[in-house]
Amino acid sequence: MTDARFAEIEGHRPYLMRYALAQLRDAQLAEEAVQEALVSALENIATFGGKSTLRTWLTSILRFKVIDLQRRIISDRNNLEFTDFAAETGDESWLDDLFAPDGHWKAHPQSWGNPEAAFEQRRFWEVFERCLDGLPAAGGRVFFKREVMGEETEAICKAERITPSNCWVILHRARLGLRTCLEKNWFGKEASVG
Helix, strand or coil: CHHHHHHHCCCHHHHHHHEEEEHHHCCCHHHHHHHHHHHHHHHHHHHHCCCHHHHHHHHHHHHHHHHHHHHHHHHCCCCCCCCHHHHHHHCCHHHHHHHHCCCCCCCCCCCCCCCCHCCCCCCHHHHHHHHHHCCCCCHHHHHHHHCCCCCCHHHHHHHCCCCCCHHHHHHHHHHHCCCCCCHHHHHHHHHHHH
């Protein structure tokens, strides 16, 4: 392999780190996953046929490394039995404050203005990441796997050792938590400024 090809692969490290950090939310684990992905890419560069971009190929390798790392972490937690999202959060009374007895919102959520414009703003994603980090660990993990990575519920349940109904509850609470956080830290500011 040429030095130019090595430099080209290494040039994707910052992007791969952001990708791994977004999924693992731990700098050391992200670095480990990226290192493993880059080593694997360097060892298998001869198999890269150019059917996709180099970045896409590297990201695909990294995705599998991240999944392997997550599986290893979960299997290391064998003695930690986690069957309900409520076990992490403790007090759930805040949920009752959001809804009337008939199941409708007590106070309708405020308008988010133009969410498509917010999507394009880097600042939005910084706030979104902080809100995601503010969720309980399982909620953030399950939400990220389902909504960002697009993993199937069955695979998430197997990896997290939860039931489908428990997964639904975790996703529901994560969405509510993200919604509350974004309304407070992003859309609330937009509504008061705009």
